[in-house]
Structures are given as C-alpha cells and as structure tokens.
Amino acid sequence: MLPNFLCVGAQKAGTTTLDQILRQHPDIFLPRKVKETKFFVFADRYAKGAAWYEQEFFSEWNGQKAVGEVDPAMMFEEPAAGRIAETLGRNVKLIFLLRHPATRAYSHYLMSRRRGFETLSFQEALQAEPQRLQQDSDRRLQFSYLARGYYAGQIERFLKLFPRDHMLFLIMEEDLIRNRSLTFRRIQEFLDVPVRPLNLDIRRNEAADIRLPWLHRLMRGKGLIRSAASVLLPRSLRRRLQQAGERLNTAPSRTPQLSPQRAAELIEQYFLTDIKRLEQLIDRDLSCWYAPQS
16 A cells, blocks of 8 residues: 655654654554655665555555655655655645744754764854755755755645645644644544544654764764674664664753744845745745744
8 A cells, every 4th residue: 555645844843743643543554664764755765666665664554544654855855746746646645844944944953963964063054055965965965954944945846746735734833832732633634534532742853962972973873883783683673773772872952942033033044035935835824933922
C-alpha cells in the first residue's frame, strides 16, 4: 500500500511531534523503520522505484485507512512535488506545518551546530548562506536556514500540481501550540479517519546541548566503528542505538533563545514580503509572525 497522505514540511515546525502523535491512531499507518524515508527527496532513492518504496517502508501495512509519511524535506527539495504527483497521483492529501520563519531558522541553526555541521555564529551563518548553498550542494539541507523559511515559493510548486482542497495548512504557533486539541481533530477529519482521543502531550526535538563532544563526533563521524557497525548491524538497529546514544549525550539547552526583537528584525530584513505573499496563497492571516501581540 502506497501513501495516501504526506506531511511535507516545514522542518523544525513540529513535524516529529505530529508524527509521534499520529502513530497512536489505530487507523493511521506510518513507516515503522524510520520517520523519513527520503524517497521523494534523494534522486538515488527515487530511482529505485515505487515498488521498492512500498516494499521497503509500507510492507507492514495492515489495512489502516490512512497511510502516510512525515518528512519536512519534501516541501523544500524542488523535485519532490513532481515526484510525489508522479508516484502517488494528484489526489494524495498533503499537510503543511509552518513556523515563524525567523525562529525556525534559529532552531535549524542550533540543530546543525549540535550535529557538528555548523561552526559559525548565527549571524555569520546567515551571511554565508547564499555562497554555501551555491558551492556545497551536499550541505544544502544543513545550511538552508533562510531558504527553508521562504514558504510561498515552496507551496506554489504544490499548488500547481495538487488540488487546493487536498491541502491542510497549519501554523505551529497557533495550531500546534495554542489549539492542539482542535488541530488534531481537524487532522483526523482531513484524513477521513474516526476521531480518536490521542495523547497530545508528546513533544519531540526540543533544543539540547551536547554533553560529550567526542562521543557525538564518534556517533556522527565516518570512522572504523561506524563502518563496522554498518556491516554487522541492521539499519533499524543502528538507528535505534544512535538515537539512544544521542538521548544520553544531550542535556536541555542553555543557549539563549532568539529574542523577540531579533526575530522581528529578521522578519523585516528577510521574510516580510514572502509572508505577505503566503497569506494570499493559503488565505490566512499571518500577522502573528510579523505583528505579534504583547
């Protein structure tokens, strides 16, 4: 069974929390091995074909009505929308979960730094981004702090291929945080599954600091231990061990959050025009991002 719904983005907007909550529903199936298959994101995976995708990630489907996947890179990576339409058809249902683009960029930066990809300050990273994205395509996903927050162009790609009434647009601050109960009712109704009580207190991917940098480099780097593990251990087990190690090696972040003043400056400098365009595309007031109430 191939997916009939996808949550396509955005990154650092609560997609992991969404995934974990939806997994509780008995009539919703999400891949057991991984959260993100990257089938529509990476060309080499897409080249393996729909039959491989179905067998590799959805073979454990057991009759659930809603079958899907959550991967925020699908919204950002330009070829993904066309690949989705080609593989799943134009009637697949799409969930977009969007976040204040400046705070999203800062959260993305902290994640890249935590994973060992980033060595620059936040301001330096923003200034370096255009050149980085042009010169190092392999790190496009890690360094796209601003680019991922230009939502309008990303959503336009999907609007050209899929019917508007098959899209659900959610705003992290208003829907996932302030009105979570109502939002998960809306999601279940959108997916046409019975509305069930779900544990909505789950939160994932909260900001964290590394306890032991050398252990983090050992788990993330390419070396003899990781190479041996890739030969000796199944991928699903390697992933579980890495996740367990990362949980033990992190502590709640002591890094200061982005101040409201700085967030407002970044909106004005980089994102305001795009947000105004987005308001028209999704027919929703987004002043909570550019004119927040005290």
